Amino acid sequence: MLKEYNIALLGFGNVLRAFAALLERKQEDIVEDTGIRLKVVGVATNSKGIAINPEGIDLNAALALVDKNQSLTSLHVGEPITDAFEFIQKVPAVAILEATWLNPQTGQPATDFCRAALQANKHLITANKGPVAFAYRELKALADSKNLSFFYESTVMDGAPVHVLRREALLGLKVNRIRGILNSTTNSILTRLEEGIAFDVALKEMQDAGLAEADPTNDIEGWDAAVKINVLANIFMGVDLRPSDVDRTGITEVTVEAAQRAVQNGQRIKLVCEAIRTETDVRLSVKPTHLDLSDPLAHVSSTACAVSIDTDILPNVMVMAGPSSPTTTAYGLLIDTLNALRGRR
Known part of the structure; x- marks a missing residue:
């Protein structure tokens, strides 16, 4: 039986733009393999605005807008969203995919975004190394306490199956x-x-x-x-x-x-x-x-x-x-998302 899940993208740089393109390309294959259809209902960026649409964001339109250096706000439905933390709270998604800017010496602001996603009772899928380096134990404990997934395959080796070895093998x-x-x-x-x-x-x-x-x-x-x-x-x-x-x-x-x-x-x-x-x-x-x-x-x-x-x-x-690319990193995010929605913890 087909199950549809709402997801949201926190960030829309090279990796999450590659994810959007990958999802458009592989959606039917994902449905055939897993019985899961993913619908992106929100995208938040630092410089190109924030868009939420419960009926689904037109990903091709979002990619075209960013390619033209234009804001995503034309895709938004409802009252304006002021910042990433409000986005995390209000986007009607069961999972947040996070790939924002990171200071590798502090792990911020990505760690705060990840904490907020879990506190908002949303599965957390991150491509950011900082939250795992600086706050792994805290974030894992928070996820476990809420029966949520906290996955991070794309943090090392661009989506190749490394972390899953520790978890499963x-x-x-x-x-x-x-x-x-x-x-x-x-x-x-x-x-x-x-x-x-x-x-x-x-x-x-x-x-x-x-x-x-x-x-x-x-x-x-x-x-x-x-x-x-x-x-x-x-x-x-x-x-x-x-x-x-x-x-x-x-x-x-x-x-x-x-x-x-x-x-x-x-x-x-x-x-x-x-x-x-x-x-x-x-x-x-x-x-x-x-x-x-x-x-x-x-x-x-x-x-x-x-x-x-x-x-x-x-x-x-x-x-x-290898060779690596934003698409290989995006694939790690995709697999983590599917595993979270299939009940892996």
Whole structure:
């Protein structure tokens, strides 16, 4: 029997615009596979206005308006909505998909938005790393107390099935080490440096592709990668650490000459993220590392990502994904939404 659920989008940047396009394209496949039809009844943005329509937002019209740099308010029905918090309260949706701007050093404002969504008795699906890095235990406890889903597959590796492993497949295991290449922008830049392309040119390629922000600081200085390894450690290793606990070094000092010299020596430079369990704690690091070609991570190139999870029973469980795009991240949001609506917690 077909079931229709109302959902709302908090944010409408690259990822949630990709989600809107993906939903338009895959809606009938979703119905066939799950018996669920998703209806977007609200979209809230920071710079393009807020729109709620209980009968459903015309997603193609919303995408066209944003492409023309126009406001979404023409799609709104009812009294104007003043801000994101009012939107969360008033939008007639059972689930909020959140992908707003994030300060990786504070986790805000995304963490406050996520808390508000759960307090409003709505399932929470986020692509934002900050809430998981800074407030995972609080948000998970809040969701559990209300029998709501709090899912975050798209926070690491652009929607590839990583977090679901911990929730469904690695039960009862002790994770001792996590290693990965988790930032698409830096991995692509390092690959291009090997090919003799200047750092600034390689970075601009990623910006032009929509995979790096106009201000690339969070990527090239290692903040994005630090938050991601922090998220994985908190989820897989049961700790409660913060990005400031990560020993972090970015790639700004890596040159074409250094990258090509590494290749000549049978190595590759990669921005390796690592979490290691010691006898007393868990230590996190992000730093450019020379990897021998015998290391599988050395062969993760361009915008691909990978993570290796070492447990007390299963050694080196590895997930690889790529190349990444806003659509791959959007797919993680889609799967999380469907799982929430199918009763997964």
